Every structure is written in C-alpha cells, then in structure tokens.
Amino acid sequence: MHSWTDTLRFAFQPVVNLATGGVMALEVLARPETGDVLAEARRDPELDSGLAVSALRAAARTETLLPFHLNVFAPTLADLGGLGPLRDAVREAGRLPWEVTIDVVPPYAHVPQKALLDAVSGLRAQGFRIGADGVGDGDLPLRLLVDLSPDLVKLDSCLLARPTAVRAMRTLCEQSGALLVVEGVETERQCALALSAGAQWAQGELFAPPARLPVADVYVPPPSPGPSFPQRSGPLLREFLRPAALLPADASAGRVRALLTGAPDVTGVLLVDRRGAPVRSVHRSRFLLMMSGRYGHALYADRPAARLGDPPRTVDIGATAREALDLVALGAGERTSDDVAVVDRDGRCVGVVRPADLVRALAETRVEEAAGLNPLTRLPGSDAITAEVDRRACDGRGFALSWLDIDHFKQVNDGAGFAAGDELIRSVGRALADAANGATRVGHIGGDDFLLLADPEALDPVVAAVLDVPWSAAGLPVTLSLATVVCVPGSVSDHRQAAARLTPLKKAAKALRGPSWVVGRADRTGHTVRRGRAASVPQAG
Template sequence: MLSWTDALRFAFQPVVNLTTGGVAALEILARPETGDILAEAHRDPEVDGRLAVLAFRAAARTETLLPLHINVFAATLADLGGIGPLPEAVRQAGRMPWEVTLDVVPPYTHVPQRSLLEAVATLRGQGFRICADGVGDGDVPLRLLTDLSPDLLKLDASLLGRPAAVRAMRTLCEELGALLAVEGVETELQYTAALSAGAQLGQGELFAPPARIPVAGVYVPPSSATTVSRPRSGPSVREFVRPAALLPVTASASQVRTLLTGSPDVSGVLLVDQAGAPVRSVHRSHFLLSMSGRYGHALYADRPAFKLGDAPRTVGVDATAWEVLDVVAVGGRDRASDDVAVVDRLGRCVGVVHLADLLRALAESRVEEAAGLNPLTRLPGSDTITVEADRWIADGQVVALSWLDIDHFKLVNDGAGFAAGDELIRAVGRAVQEAVVGHARVGHIGGDDFLVLADETGLAPLEAVLDAPWSAAGRPVTLSLATVVCPPGSVADHRQAAACLAPLKKAAKALPGASWVLGRAGSPGYEIRRGSGSHPAQAGYAVLEP
C-alpha cells in the first residue's frame, strides 16, 4: 500500500531581495499529487512535523546554497514543542540551522500561546530563524506577534492597498530587528508599492512562480519603474544582504575548493563556528590562486581552509551603507573587494553584502540628491524634506515643520537689485543651516522660502537667526518664521502638516518686524514667540484663533 509520502512532491519559490533583485532564499512548498495532505497536516501535528522534515530534505537534494524557508503550522509547534527530527536532518545534510527559516503560518486561534513561545525559544536556541507568515490576512494577535519577535515578517499583498498599515509594520520590524517581506506580489504596481513602503523582500508570481526545480533567475521590474527615497544617513545594510556561502570552521581547503568551483557566482566563503559566528573569510580569487599554483593542491588540499583565510569583516544588521564603507576602508587594498559579513545581535552570520551593490546605490542616491539641490543655495528642495518628514511621521516621531521667509522680499529686489537679493537668500540659507546643523534638516523650496524639519528640541537655534541684524545693500530686513509641532498620530503625512502650517504662516506674516508663530497640530490657537514689538524675553504670549 502506498504511503502519502509517495504521492508528495515539492516546489520551490524564490524570496527576492527587492533592492538588489537577487534571490535571497527559497521557500519549499508541498505539492501532493493526490489527497489533501495540507488539510491532514493542519489536523495532525505529527504529520505537519514530518512534512517539514521532508520539505527540508527535498531542498537539500537540490544542492542549493541558498537559505531555505519551511512552512509549519503554529499549532504544530505548540503541540510538539518544536520539530524534533529537523535538527538532525539539517546536520546530516551538512547545512547550518541558521540557514533555515521556519515560516510559522496561521491559524493562531486556540493555539496555546505560552507553548508556542516556548517552542519558538527552543528552535531559536538550536539556531533556526523564525518568520511570522500570513500577517494581514491571518489571525495572529499583535501582542503575540511582538512576543514572537520574528526575524522576518511576511505581509499579505492585500495590505499594499493600505499603505499606512504597511508602514506601521515596517516600524514594528525596525523595533524588533526584523526584515519585512510581502508575499503574493503579482503586478509591477504591487512591487512598486511594496518597495515604496519599505519592504526589503518579496515573493510572488511577478518574480517567479513555484517550480519543481529552483529557478536560476527571477524577473524584477527595472529600477526606473520605481522611485524610492532613502534616508540621508544612507541606505540600511538590510537592503543589500545576499545569502552567504558558509562552511564550518573545520572545513578543509578541498571542501572550500569544491564549493567554489561548483558555484561560479560565489565570491567567497565564510567559515563559521558552531554558533554561526564568522571566524574566517576565504576570498575566491585569492584562494583559487593559492590552490592553482605549483604544488598548491598538494600543499593545501587536506589542510584546514582556516589557514588560507583572513579575519572576516563584519557589520551589524542595523548598520548603514556608509558604515559598511568605513569597514571596507580599513585594511589593505588587496581586500577591498572582500564581501562583508552581516551578523545579527547574537553575532551569527545572516548574509553578506557586496561592495558593488553598495557603491551603486550610494552613487544613485548622490545623483538624486544633486539633482534636487537648489542651484542658488545648494540646499535640498522641498521633496527631500517632505519625504524625510513622512518617514519621521511613519516612525512615530515628533515632527516640527517650520517655514521661514524674508519679509517684503520683492521690495528688496526692486530697491537693491536682484544680485543683492540673491546674496541675501544665500546668507539666510547658510545661517539657518549652520544654526541647526546636527539638529535639523534645512531645505530651500524656491525664492526666499525655506523649510526646516526638526524635533521640538531642535528649534531653539532658530532664535539667533531671527534676531540677527539682516540687511541688503544697507536696507534693514527682517524674517518671518512659522512652526507647527506634530505629535505622534496628529497628522498622517507632510501634506496634513503643511495644511496646519498654512494659517500659522499667514499669522506670522501679519506681525510687524521679525516674527515667529508656533502652533500644534490638532490644537486651537498659536503662540507668538517673536513679533508685535515684543522683546524676546517676553515671548510666549498665547493667541487663540477666532
């Protein structure tokens, strides 16, 4: 009599890095030829646990070096306390537990939460990575989701129609130190939405459908199809993580040579200890050059590869691309092309980054910044500031958005000439930028108008700019400043903040002399900090809007 395993086949679907377009991992999907084994696995934890082990073994037989994703029901983990045979199967295949991510799938209803968390803690202790799957379309409670503290969170593509929810999940991932993926991506529009919302990984028919043999390449829409703004501090290293070629630190040079010659796309091998921490980095060209020299194979083949490696270059998962370049800059030129290992909070390797990927992204960001600079002041335009404001708002930070301009600037141009007017604009721009450096972002939105983005504590330096004795060709000039402070949740984006700022701008312009009006989103009235002939020491007079 045939067993259900005899009619079971598996398919592979790539998990795609949305920034680099590379395949970051493979998810193994059960494809029974008869019966409904998935329904049986849902009812019987023993069947589901066995299915997970069979999925891993099917992937191991493909000899892929990619990290693997294996699905398991939340109820299975809670009932079995883990997946007992899986660690041994991983060891027998010569793979590392941290190369396997367990996608914990719903339903979660009626699953004993304490038992589930204990099982996840056991699996983490064994080195496995944890993914919360089906978020947005499943029933995982938010409190349980945070308690799971997954390494990866997979959102259903249906949430892309609710960008605020996706941004909230991205914020949660940043707090948990997790990556964000979107699954079920079928169109380029969904791809653009996922990338714009901050997702680092994606899956779906758009990239590649599930296949019996792992695909060699995936389709990723051209980069010109999307416009994603990156923080000024530089792109996160998470955006560039590629799978690492790992071998145990005890591996011989012959084992490393076999891996490299069989995988021409692998640029190097990391030798890791039992905990998964990088111990040695073996660069492809340096290693093969040593092995191919006269007597090279005889000298090195049976010796530990450790002796042919260098100390690894590592960065944490929270590093920026600029910080990676700082790491690369240390050391000799002969190691400039080495991959940099990315490690998690426990020091375990989660992948590598290629220098070429970083340089390409940073060059693009610099070109985009340069294109957006105002030619008169060399300050960024409004788009840069508003994108940053949206990021702060999405992250739940207090946002203080200020508008500043020169009073009666047309009279300055008419009376002193446009050259004097241009020089005044440049001087004001320099003064604002120097006053708030390290505390705020300054943008020149055209003419004599400037935007300043800061938290509330970064506003004080603007007082000195207002109180400075400004003039153009000997004519005294004053400045007007309006600020709206937006506490978390008070506005949805920069457009709402700008709408709150508009009446404050009008109120500031109505005051004689140097003026500063400050209001708070969602609160009536405003505060006059400068204006009406008041001395700075008398600032703070509250005025209610009619």
C-alpha cells in the same frame, strides 16, 4: 510515513531581494499528486513535522547553496514544542540551522500562545530563523506577532491595495530588526507598490513560479519613478543582503575549494562557529590563488581553511549602506572587494553585502539628491524635508517643523534688483546650513521660503543665527519671519497635517514687526511670540 509519500513532490519558489534582484532563498512547497496532505498536516502535528523533514531532504538533494524556507503550522509547533527530527535532518544533510527559516503558518486561533512562543524560542536557540507567514490575511494577533519577534514578516499581496498598512508594517519591522517580504506578487504594478511601500523582499509568479528544480535567474522589473519609503540617513544595509556561503569554522581547505569550484557565482565563504557567528572570511580569488600554486593543494587541502582566511568584517543588520562602506574604507586596500558579513542582534550571520552594490546604490542616491537641490542655494527641496517628517511621524518621534521667509521680498527685488535678492536668499540659506547640526534639516522650497526640521531643543542656535543678526540687500534693511509648530509624538500622522498646523502660525508671524518668531504646538490651539512686536496693521508677505 503515510502512503502519500510515494506521490508527494516538492516545488521551489525563489524569494527575491527587490534591491539587488538576487535570489535570497528558496521556499520549499509540498505538491502532492493525490489527496490533500496539507489539510491532513494541519490536523496532525506529527505529519506536519514529517512534511518539513521531507521538504528539507528534497531541497538538500538539489545541491543548491541557497538557504531554505520551510512551512510549519503554528499548532504543530505549540503541540510538539519544537522540531527535533528537522534539526537532525539538517545535520544529516550537511547544512547549518541558520540556513533554514521556519515560516510559521496560520491558523493561530486557539493555539496556546505560551507553548508557541516557547517552541519558537527553542528553535531560535538552535540557530533556525523564524518567519511569520500569512500576515495581513490570516488570524495572527498583532501582540503575538511582536512577541514572536520574527526575522521575516511575510505579508499577503492583498495588503498592497492598502499601502498605509504596508508602510506601518515596514516601520514595525525596522523597530524589531525584521525584514519585510510580500508574497503572491503577480504583476509589475504589485512589485512597484511593494517597493514604494517599503517591502525589501518578495516572491510570486512575476519573478518565478514554483518549479521542480531551483532557479537562480529571476525576472525583476526595473524600479519605476515615484515616491518611496522614507529612509534614515541613506539606504539601509538590509536592502542589499545576499545569501552567504557558510561552512563550519573547522572546515578543511579542500571542502572550501570544492564549494567554490562548484559555485562560480560565490565570491567568498564565511566560516562560522556553532552559534552562526562569523569567525573567518575566505575570499574566492585569494584562496584559489594559494590553492592553485605549486604544492598548494598538497599543502593546504587537508588543513583548516581558517588558516587561509582573514578576520571577518561584520556590520549590524540595522546599519546603513554608508556605515558599511566606512568599514570597508578603514580596512586594508586589498580587501576592498571582500564581502561584508551582516549579523543580527545575536551576532549570527544573516547574509553578506557586496561593496559594489553599496557604491552603486549610494551613487544613485547622490544623483537623486542632486536633482532635488535648489539651484540657487544648493539646499534640498521640500520633498526631502517632507519625507523626513513622514518618517519621524511614523516612528512616533517628536519634532519641530519651521517655515522661514524674508519680509516684503517683492519690495526687496523691486528696490535692490533681482541679483541682490538672489544673493540675500543665498546668504540666508548659508546661514541656516552653517548653524544646522546633525539633528536639523534645512530645505529651500522656492523663492524666499525655507523649511527647517529639527528636534525641538535644537532650534535655538539656528534661530539665533538668522534672527539675531542684521540683514540687508544692496544697503536696504530687511527682516525675517519664522513660524514653528512643535509636533509631540502622535499629534500628526504625516507632513500634510504638520503643514496644516503650521499655516496659521505663518500668518501670525507675518503680522509682527521686525524679526519675528512664533511657536505653537500641533496638539493645542494658540501660539507664543518669541520674537517680534505687534503691528497696528497686519503686513502682507
């Protein structure tokens, strides 16, 4: 090795889960006391590979249980075709490859892409995780980023000034199964921007600066009110990941006991096979109770810990918090507090989630949803619908957005009274909610106005439920008007554009006599009348 190894030191910076506030991993950073070893390593693949090995060994000496992130230049991987010495160092340190993430660092220019992709594929086959570092402020082509299919995408904090780009990257990460990390977060405002734009993890001086010794206590500011990245049906499971305590499937009970007694924060240990797939789950309290019983240590210490474990409860990383809690509810009652193993598309463990975190998050979601419900109909307000419109637009999915209201509603209130008018609104809301299926969202945006979001082919049953039946208020007949804009993929970028396309259709529907329904497309002019007949004079709403 070079002479710089005598003065080379390493620092550790936490990678933080923004949802739980927990430390997910430690990035190991080279800190030479003299010279510029990183500049040399950028030109010398063997030196860069040696740096990664030294970083791993330095991290292992700290005896932390946290996973590691190691930086390796992209040209190094392409030139060497992998990191054989690092694999050996991981084994010698008693760690597992899937506890190590290789952060691939720019430059990417002039790097043979096939050689780089082959090297990454080989590392992934060995169990290492892959991170794409410096995204947004480097020279990583988007096509190469997609082909790398990283487990983590690390964005430079400079992109926080362009939240649209961060949201787009979050959408890309969701499609590929990656986690989105923002690096270099220094202020609470940057942290809030990262959260609202969809980042799940972050690191930077705000949480904890690089230090010679790993730290587990970090500062995470409380979330501030404001718009957040639109979710699917509830929070995603990956938001609540915690590091998993992993041991090989054949680990002895004595080894598990040593890990648990030395790490009081660890609630359980997962035993994994050679691929990193969970095979047994060891719960802290139940395991230590058996080991501490009379003759427990003598009976079990040298035997496989798997005998004292349970079948693991696993869930895919793309699942929602609700889906994970459904899995917990179906299990045995004594296991409701057990960690749930989260696995990637290859079945390898990427972390655990604690049921308590999920229950708390869903309770907060319920409170937020309840605060947004219209007090008259108990239907969601416009925010819930527009957020879903934005998500579908970002995902490139087609949808139909509809607006419905009661014709001449002021005359209804004047002629039948406010109480009759309120009951009519409630009745229309109930009919819409009853007719809506899983693919349709109904919102009450105030007064006699409703919004419907659905797949285009799912509209007919809802329309029939409200337009093909007679309506009245205190014996006074009333009719409804409905306008629908069909948004094919790519025709609108957000709910504002969809609403702008819907506005002229609303006017066209109100100009018809009787129950009316007008349908148009966001990518075309004109409309089609599905219900209603022409009026000699346009009627005001």
